[in-house]
Amino acid sequence: MSDAVAILDGVTYRTSGRLLYDDLNVTIPRGKVTAIVGPSGVGKTTLLRLLGGLILPNHGEVRIFGENINTCKASVLSDLRLKMGLLFQQGALFSDMSVFENVAFQLRELTRLPDTMIHDLVVLKLESVGLRGASDLMVSELSGGMARRVALARTLMLDPSLMLYDEPFTGQDPINKAVLLRLIKTLNEALGMTSVLVSHDIKETFEIADYVYVLVGGRIVASGTAKEVSEKQQPVVQQFLRGQADGPAAFKYPARPIEEELGIE
Amino acid sequence: MNNSRLLRVGQQSLSLIADMGHAGLFLWSVITSRIPWRRIVPLISEQLYRAGIMSLLITILAGFFIGMVVGLQGFHTLQKFSAEQALGKLLALSIVRELGPVIAALLFAGRAGSSLTAELGLMATTDQLSAMRMLGVNPLWRVVAPRFWGALIALPLLTLIFDVVAIYGGSLVGVDWLGVDRGAFWSGMQSVVEFGGDVMNGVLKSGVFAFLIVWISLYQGYFCEPNAKGMSIATTKTVVYGSLAVLAFDFILTALVMGGW
Numbered sequence: 001m002s003d004a005v006a007i008l009d010g011v012t013y014r015t016s017g018r019l020l021y022d023d024l025n026v027t028i029p030r031g032k033v034t035a036i037v038g039p040s041g042v043g044k045t046t047l048l049r050l051l052g053g054l055i056l057p058n059h060g061e062v063r064i065f066g067e068n069i070n071t072c073k074a075s076v077l078s079d080l081r082l083k084m085g086l087l088f089q090q091g092a093l094f095s096d097m098s099v100f101e102n103v104a105f106q107l108r109e110l111t112r113l114p115d116t117m118i119h120d121l122v123v124l125k126l127e128s129v130g131l132r133g134a135s136d137l138m139v140s141e142l143s144g145g146m147a148r149r150v151a152l153a154r155t156l157m158l159d160p161s162l163m164l165y166d167e168p169f170t171g172q173d174p175i176n177k178a179v180l181l182r183l184i185k186t187l188n189e190a191l192g193m194t195s196v197l198v199s200h201d202i203k204e205t206f207e208i209a210d211y212v213y214v215l216v217g218g219r220i221v222a223s224g225t226a227k228e229v230s231e232k233q234q235p236v237v238q239q240f241l242r243g244q245a246d247g248p249a250a251f252k253y254p255a256r257p258i259e260e261e262l263g264i265e
Numbered sequence: 266m267n268n269s270r271l272l273r274v275g276q277q278s279l280s281l282i283a284d285m286g287h288a289g290l291f292l293w294s295v296i297t298s299r300i301p302w303r304r305i306v307p308l309i310s311e312q313l314y315r316a317g318i319m320s321l322l323i324t325i326l327a328g329f330f331i332g333m334v335v336g337l338q339g340f341h342t343l344q345k346f347s348a349e350q351a352l353g354k355l356l357a358l359s360i361v362r363e364l365g366p367v368i369a370a371l372l373f374a375g376r377a378g379s380s381l382t383a384e385l386g387l388m389a390t391t392d393q394l395s396a397m398r399m400l401g402v403n404p405l406w407r408v409v410a411p412r413f414w415g416a417l418i419a420l421p422l423l424t425l426i427f428d429v430v431a432i433y434g435g436s437l438v439g440v441d442w443l444g445v446d447r448g449a450f451w452s453g454m455q456s457v458v459e460f461g462g463d464v465m466n467g468v469l470k471s472g473v474f475a476f477l478i479v480w481i482s483l484y485q486g487y488f489c490e491p492n493a494k495g496m497s498i499a500t501t502k503t504v505v506y507g508s509l510a511v512l513a514f515d516f517i518l519t520a521l522v523m524g525g526w
Contacts, residue, residue, distance in 0.1 A: 049395075052395075052398075054395050054398060054399070078401055079401075081398065081400070082401040084399070085399065086395075086399045088395070088396055090391065090392065092391060092392035092396035093393075094397075095387070095388075095391070095393065105400060105402070106400050106401065106402070109304065109400075109401075109402045109407065110401060110402065151396075154400070155399075
């Protein structure tokens with residue numbers, strides 16, 4: 001894919017002595033919704049952190065908009081981040097600020113816009129996630145789902161070209177889920193945004209993804225369109241898509257035999 | 266056995282040196298971070314309120330009681346030598362030179378230092394610092410620098426307030442309760458206390474203590490392990506390391522000022 005917004009090229013990453021990825025290659029095409037799916041603990045969130053430059057790989061390169069973020073200057077990385085947004089799993093809202101101030105944060109810190117304009121822009125963003133009425137609430141007064149939507153409004157404030165979503169559907173009720181799905185798809189189509197979606201909600205993710213990577217055991221085991229991936233006959237892909245405990249992807253953490261642990265002859 | 270013990274000591278020493286280097290780099294990044302001045306002034310005022318005003322009550326109460334205790338103890342000791350008229354001198358010098366800066370700093374480490382660590386630790390644990398980076402704002406200047414400068418200004422001011430309240434507490438006990446001559450109490454104090462040599466040295470000491478406490482607090486909070494146990498360890502370390510640093514540097518500064526070295 002020549003028109004790629006982000007590329008992970010031969011990335012190896014270790015955390016707490018554990019090898020999370022070994023020679024991982026992922027390409028994020030421009031203007032598409034790319035989904036990365038895989039079992040829990042496989043390192044999907046870590047992959048988004050690598051793309052955001054929050055952590056650096058042990059080996060390999062992470063290139064965003066053509067810049068190698070391992071070697072670029074801090075000021076270049078900071079400018080790159082203005083072109084991307086990361087929706088954190090728990091929202092990561094600033095707990096000492098109201099909903100309004102959270103959404104207005106970038107405008108207050110990075111621009112010199114007058115208060116009236118900031119007010120109007122924040123109201124419009126909050127309206128787009130259905131939380132205009134909650135602008136005066138403090139973060140502690142929000143439910144988990146609401147916090148995620150406020151965080152989305154905050155992340156979208158400067159209309160980033162690349163959006164990284166970390167489990168956006170977890171903890172959302174069916175109505176919010178449907179609205180979020182439409183919103184992600186609309187943002188991509190209307191604003192020409194590129195999205196990377198990390199999730200294990202297969203049904204919702206496959207509905208909007210243009211391209212899917214299946215990450216298991218630190219490697220990409222399958223990739224393609226949602227239809228292509230669904231039709232793959234690899235046991236590990238089928239096990240994950242059908243939610244089966246037994247198969248090549250380990251459900252149980254390695255342990256000695258239960259008979260031995262319970263002292264049964 | 267001995268080799269493994271030696272190895273452990275070596276590893277711990279290396280880790281300690283690496284930690285100190287890390288903390289030094291962190292401090293350097295905070296001090297040299299490019300700060301947009303139009304934003305930093307209101308942020309520092311807010312931190313002055315949180316670190317300074319919020320610690321005011323505990324500082325005033327502690328100062329008052331310590332002044333009264335020094336007044337009471339001093340009176341009974343001086344009385345044995347018929348020198349109770351020197352109570353003003355004893356009280357002022359001990360408060361302004363030593364007790365004021367040290368006790369205000371210890372209270373500050375417990376009240377404001379632990380609160381700074383817990384606040385930053387929670388922000389790190391809940392990804393707020395990472396979110397800030399992703400929004401293109403450097404948390405070092407937006408979160409850490411205002412707290413650093415706010416605390417650095419707050420503690421010397423709290424120390425001055427502590428000194429005033431403690432001397433008032435001592436005068437209540439010595440003059441109003443135990444009957445030391447009011448004129449001898451205040452004139453004795455005026456004759457021995459030098460503004461530059463005593464009061465300003467105390468303020469300078471408290472500036473150094475503030476620097477140490479806020480450095481330790483912010484470092485422990487910013488790099489704490491992102492879970493409940495990590496936050497608890499970081500907060501404890503802030504109070505323990507902060508208090509020990511205050512006491513150790515108190516000796517060093519006193520020795521330097523008194524010309525011992």
